[in-house]
Amino acid sequence: MLKPTVVMGLDVDYLPHDAVHVMQRGGDIDQLVVPHLYDLTHIAPKNAGYCVAEVLKEKQQDFREHSSSFPGLDTLVFLKLVSHLFPTSDFRHPVTTPAFVFMCQMLHQCKVKTYRDVAVGLFLVTLIMEYTVLSKRFSPAAISFLHGVLDMAVPKTNIKSASVVYPVRITAKARNLLVVSEPSVVSDMRTQLMNVDDLREKIPEDGSFKLRALHTAVKLLLEFCCHLENLSASYHIFKPVVNTLKQIDVEKYPRFLQEDICSVISKTEEMAHKKLQFMVMEKKKPKALRLYEPRIEEVFDGRKRRPMGKARQEHEKLLHKYKREMKGAIREIRRDKSFLAKLKLKETLQNDMERKQKVKEIFGSAAMQQGELRKLKRKK
Structure with a gap:
């Protein structure tokens, strides 16, 4: 029978790949994979953290070899599993913190080149929001990527002169990747969000993906506005x-997307009217009252x-x-x-x-021996 620690190591290595096949077949990994790993994590938390951290190192090492391309679906599933298995609200965690930095x-x-790159980037932003929803942390990378996605939906006449949204790396050909040429007449809001099929290698080039990507980016931006509204900046x-x-050009998009865009703009305008507290010097300690020495008469x-x-x-006293x-x-x-x-x-x-007692005993024994010797001489 295998120990739970060994089973955990094998599961962490192979389950992300199996989860990819499950997702491709339409299965739900939250019901098939996560409960099993969650139970094993609670049985041996230290070993589970070590196994997941080692796999995370391998993923990061593989990413360094191709740092300009987004990772595969197995890496994305693995990062998703980390948020289910370990706490994300800790200030510093040996597994969650490296995963957050990796994303x-x-x-x-x-680099953002294709539709899939946009989908994977939005998926990573969604994971970052899950990682920071409890701790209310600010992630510049997530906001910058959302800014880049919105920038790709703005039509530009001259692609080469388009301003780059730093630090998001968008290629020149992808500057107008999400620009919609014709007005959209979609009315169902639920179907216009990103799904698992958008993470595939080949995505059909149609207007529906552009609408889903922009709608998802606006929704995520609205969520970040709600989470970070208490920050002074x-x-x-x-x-x-x-x-x-x-x-x-919001006229080309459905009504529900226009409402979300207006919500983001109004939310930001509310932040502009928030009063900020000025930076002040630290208060000094109050100066003590001057004390007078008592007059002592001898x-x-x-x-x-x-x-x-x-x-x-x-x-003299000393x-x-x-003395x-x-x-x-x-005296002592x-x-x-x-x-x-x-x-x-x-x-x-x-x-x-x-010593005196011993001498007496010796003399007594000698006297007895002398008496016995005399008796023997008399008998002869």
Whole structure:
């Protein structure tokens, strides 16, 4: 029978790949994969954290070899599993924190070239929102990528002169990737969000993906506005994004998307009216009141004392204390010496008594032997 620690290591290595096949067949990994791993994580949390961290290192090492391309579906599923297995609200966690940094690194370094890159980037932004929804942390990479997605929906006449939304790396050919040429008449809002099929290698080039990508980006941006509205710099964070959002031709998009865009703009305008607290110097401690030394009059006791300064008085006091301690030490030494002498005398007397007793016994035994010897001589 395999130990739970061994099973956890095998599951972490192979389950993300199996989960990819499950998702491609239309299965739900939250019901098929996550409960099993969650139970194993609670049985051996330290070993589970070590196994997941090692796999995360391997994923990051593979990403370094192709840092300009977004990862495969197995890496995305693995990052999704991390948020289900480990807490995301900790200030610093040995598994969640490296995964969060890894996602931010991918958003910074990967180039956006195709529709799939946009879909994977939005998926990573969604994961970042899940990682930061409890801790209310600010992720510049997520906001910058959403800014880049909105910038791709703004029509540009000259692609080469288009401003780059730093640090998102968007190629020149993808600057107008999400621009809609014809008005959309979609009325169902639920079907116009990103799904698992958008993470495939080949995505059909049609207007529905552009609408889903833009709608998902606006929804995520609205969520981030709600989560970060308490920050003092929230308005300055979302102001460039809203400026790009205002350049989008909203008349070509459905009614529900126009309402979401208006919600983001109004939310940002509310942040602009929020009063900021000025930076102030730290309050100093109040100065203590000036105290006066008491006037002490010496009482005459009939003895004459030589006038001495404070230093001389301290010296005399220490000298008197030294003499007193010396007398006490000499007294203790004398007592110890007397006690040791008594013990030595007692031991000497006891040894003398024992020696006298042994001598008496020896003389007695010798007298008995002499008497017996005389008896033998008489008999002869």
